[in-house]
Amino acid sequence: MLEIKNLSYFSNENNPDKEILNDINLTLKKNKTYVITGPNGSGKSTLAKLIMGILQPTNGSIIFNEKDITTYSINERAKLGISYAFQTPVTFKGIKIKDILNIASGTQNDFGQICDILSKVGLCAKDYINRPLDNTLSGGELKRIEIAMTLCRKSILNIFDEPEAGIDLWSFDNLIDIFKSLKSCTNIIVSHQKKILDLSDYIIVLKNGKIEKFGKKDEVIPFLENKNCARLVRSI
Amino acid sequence: MNNIEKKLLEKIVDLHSTPSGAFSIRKNGVLQDKSSTKEIEIIPKKNKSGIDIKIKSGTQNKSVHIPVIITIGGLNDIVYNDFYIGENCNVVIVAGCGIHNDTCNSSSHNGIHRFYVGVNSHIKYIEKHVAEGKGSGEKILNPVTKVYLKENSTMEIETLQIEGVTSSVRKTQAILNNNSILKIRENVLTDKNQTCKTIFDVKLNGYKSSVDVISHSVAKNKSYQEFKSILYGNNECFGHVECDGIVLDNAQIISTPMVCAKNSNASLVHEAAIGKIAGEELVKLMSLGLNKEEAENIIIEGFLLG
Ligand SMILES: Nc1ncnc2c1ncn2[C@@H]1O[C@H](COP(=O)(O)OP(=O)(O)O)[C@@H](O)[C@H]1O
Ligand SMILES: [Mg+2]
Numbered sequence: 001m002l003e004i005k006n007l008s009y010f011s012n013e014n015n016p017d018k019e020i021l022n023d024i025n026l027t028l029k030k031n032k033t034y035v036i037t038g039p040n041g042s043g044k045s046t047l048a049k050l051i052m053g054i055l056q057p058t059n060g061s062i063i064f065n066e067k068d069i070t071t072y073s074i075n076e077r078a079k080l081g082i083s084y085a086f087q088t089p090v091t092f093k094g095i096k097i098k099d100i101l102n103i104a105s106g107t108q109n110d111f112g113q114i115c116d117i118l119s120k121v122g123l124c125a126k127d128y129i130n131r132p133l134d135n136t137l138s139g140g141e142l143k144r145i146e147i148a149m150t151l152c153r154k155s156i157l158n159i160f161d162e163p164e165a166g167i168d169l170w171s172f173d174n175l176i177d178i179f180k181s182l183k184s185c186t187n188i189i190v191s192h193q194k195k196i197l198d199l200s201d202y203i204i205v206l207k208n209g210k211i212e213k214f215g216k217k218d219e220v221i222p223f224l225e226n227k228n229c230a231r232l233v234r235s236i
Numbered sequence: 237m238n239n240i241e242k243k244l245l246e247k248i249v250d251l252h253s254t255p256s257g258a259f260s261i262r263k264n265g266v267l268q269d270k271s272s273t274k275e276i277e278i279i280p281k282k283n284k285s286g287i288d289i290k291i292k293s294g295t296q297n298k299s300v301h302i303p304v305i306i307t308i309g310g311l312n313d314i315v316y317n318d319f320y321i322g323e324n325c326n327v328v329i330v331a332g333c334g335i336h337n338d339t340c341n342s343s344s345h346n347g348i349h350r351f352y353v354g355v356n357s358h359i360k361y362i363e364k365h366v367a368e369g370k371g372s373g374e375k376i377l378n379p380v381t382k383v384y385l386k387e388n389s390t391m392e393i394e395t396l397q398i399e400g401v402t403s404s405v406r407k408t409q410a411i412l413n414n415n416s417i418l419k420i421r422e423n424v425l426t427d428k429n430q431t432c433k434t435i436f437d438v439k440l441n442g443y444k445s446s447v448d449v450i451s452h453s454v455a456k457n458k459s460y461q462e463f464k465s466i467l468y469g470n471n472e473c474f475g476h477v478e479c480d481g482i483v484l485d486n487a488q489i490i491s492t493p494m495v496c497a498k499n500s501n502a503s504l505v506h507e508a509a510i511g512k513i514a515g516e517e518l519v520k521l522m523s524l525g526l527n528k529e530e531a532e533n534i535i536i537e538g539f540l541l542g
Contacts, residue, residue, distance in 0.1 A: 054519050074522040083523070090520040092535065093452075093480070094542015103534065104524045132542065149524065 001186055002028040002051070002157060007060035009046055009209075017058075020046050021209045024060070028202075033179065033187040035197050035217075037224070038206035044190045045087050047206070048159045051188070052084040053077045064157070083155035087162045087190070089142040091134045097145060098129045104152035120178060121148045122171045139166035147178065159188045164196065197221060240336050241305055248332030248364045249303045259301040260287055265313045276300055276327075286316035286348075289329075293322030293354065301330045304347065309339025309373040314346045323386075325357040332362075333377055335401075337369035342402075344376035351382065353389040353416075360392045367400035374402040381408045385416035387442070393420045398540065402430055409437045412445035412473075422451040423540040426459035426487070436465040440473035440502065449477040454536050455487035466494040469502025481510035482539060484532070 007024040010017040021043045028034055036044045049055040051062060053074040061070040069077055092100075101117055102108050109117070115125035121144035131137065133145065143166045150158055160179075167175055176195055179187065189196055197203060203220035205213040213223055237245075241263070245251050254269075258276035261268045267287070272278045275295040279288045289300060306313060321327065333345045353359055367375035383391055397404065410418050418438065426432050438447045447467065455461045467475040481489040493506035513535050521531035 052523055074519060075525055075527050078523050078525040086520065090516045092517055092538055094538030095534065096542070103521065103526065106525060153524070
């Protein structure tokens with residue numbers, strides 16, 4: 001459902017150009033869950049942003065359900081069914097939580113529907129519905145709302161960028177349940193958490209902007225353990 | 237009242253019919269209709285245009301509506317409205333001016349409002365300015381607001397100027413006595429070649445008096461906005477001014493703060509942040525399926541009305 005061909009991204013903010021992703025090739029299958037892991041700065045978020053269209057690749061192409069979407073805008077990709085929960089949630093001035101969930105759903109939800117959406121991410125609607133989506137919310141709250149927006153989109157490809165960041169231990173299993181329930185769609189989850197690696201079908205290991213390893217969970221987890229990546233694969 | 241007039245009234249004071257309670261409606265330079273209540277008296281001025289609004293001490297949870305509409309070109313309307321508010325009141329005052337000018341002649345409205353707020357009273361003043369019309373005639377609004385706050389009184393001012401006003405100079409002056417509070421939230425949108433100048437002059441004379449001014453402005457196209465504020469801290473007091481602006485296209489916003497602490501216990505803060513729409517806000521909304529223009533509109537609407 002998603003084919004990434006010879007994808008490279010060089011940042012031209014530094015001179016000489018810095019290679020952030022170099023010649024990435026991947027084919028993702030329909031209705032499978034992929035976890036991208038790898039050290040900080042290895043290019044995971046950059047890859048996610050390239051798929052969403054937030055960044056434009058230096059080289060290569062992205063094919064989504066047989067369509068070459070390399071030059072598609074962010075909203076065109078959103079309309080085709082790609083959704084991205086940011087690593088760092090964006091805040092606004094004067095936009096309420098219910099507004100953003102309505103925008104994400106593409107319809108006006110009634111209180112009951114907003115309640116269902118927010119309770120999935122462990123928030124009680126009446127405390128949040130009219131609150132502005134701004135920095136008066138904690139990091140964990142923002143992260144949950146970010147995930148809720150993606151759930152509202154009912155996309156066929158969901159990308160979650162370090163969704164567990166800022167989520168307390170008590171809610172972590174709740175988060176795992178959300179991912180387990182996302183069955184009739186393809187999911188890409190950027191994560192370092194063992195429990196999230198465990199629920200994947202495939203794991204992609206990035207290192208220095210290249211794919212170090214890509215395979216089924218059962219072969220990649222031992223690979224990570226053998227490489228003494230205990231630091232990387234933190235168990236919770 | 238015809239349809240244009242009804243629509244203007246809806247836009248500026250959110251009225252769909254004659255308001256309950258005290259009101260005064262001014263149309264094309266003359267007093268059209270008014271109504272007093274036993275607590276709120278509306279008295280036309282004798283020697284100049286305008287009204288005195290007298291609110292009896294102890295008036296609780298009442299409202300006054302004083303909209304002004306102009307539907308012709310070539311009118312230069314000046315009106316003086318004075319509010320005398322007694323002690324221990326809690327009242328909402330809804331004002332505003334709507335101009336519909338289809339002609340090529342300019343029309344202007346200069347509303348000079350003075351508020352004398354009594355001890356322990358709490359006033360909320362809502363003022364909305366809009367202008368429309370197909371003609372090339374300018375639509376000019378120059379509001380002057382003067383506020384005198386007695387001990388322990390509070391005034392909250394919410395102003396909104398959102399559409400079609402060709403040019404405006406908005407002056408607000410206030411003098412605060414002991415323990416009085418002034419809160420101002422101003423929202424301005426300019427477009428095309430429009431200009432808007434805002435000037436706040438606040439004298440914190442009273443012990444533990446405080447003022448909080450939050451201005452959100454959006455300037456589109458070739459429009460121009462100026463924001464000036466002068467705070468005088470003449471006692472132990474607290475003052476905060478925040479000027480937050482979004483500039484688009486070739487527009488300009490200029491903010492000049494001035495804070496004068498004339499007492500060592502005065503604490504005065506000014507913050508100004510002006511820039512284009514944050515790229516990440518646009519990106520986020522586009523990733524939720526909105527195109528760039530829709531995303532911009534949502535961000536601006538939230539910023540001004542949220
Ligand atoms: N706009 C940018 N300009 C320059 N370098 C960047 C930019 N964005 C990210 N980088 C760099 O690219 C590398 C990959 O970043 P990122 O994709 O965010 O990594 P990860 O998500 O795996 O932690 C990092 O070294 C980071 O510093
Ligand atoms: Mg990252």
